[in-house]
Amino acid sequence: MSEPTMGRFEGKTHILPVRVYYEDTDVSGIVYHANYLRFLERGRSEALRLAGVHHMVMMSGEEPVAWTIRRIEIDYARPAKLDDALEVHTRYRVLAGARLNGEQWVKRNGEDLVTAKIEAALITMSGRPRRIPEQVRAKIAQYLD
Secondary structure (H helix, E strand, C coil): CCCCCCCEEECCEEEEEEECCHHHECCCCEECCCHHHHHHHHHHHHHHHHCCCCHHHHHCCCCCEEEEEEEEEEEECCCCECCCEEEEEEEEEEEECCEEEEEEEEEECCEEEEEEEEEEEEEECCCCECCCCHHHHHHHHCCEC
């Protein structure tokens, strides 16, 4: 059985292919607005995984930590439809303290459908912010734009 795609990096931008399935759409065959958040989450997760930062490793450490979205700003320009082949582009910009800021785009045939600005934070399981560990910082830093 083959491994699901983790996407690829082109320079410092991660690109994840995504297909629109029936479950992603509303009754009209248009992607339901909240499902773009799922596509964006997959893009961020796969970008981190391909950079060598694994969620389960971070959650199983001496002090378990996890990423959470602190803020997201999203603009919907054009709709995606059932069966569309999309690409989720993720670019990280700033790594400071407990925060990781970036930008994301969902594209179809090179055309921007959705753009987003994100701010993620690293937190403990009790919800307190935690400085990003140096080994994680080093893996992400090489992809900062």
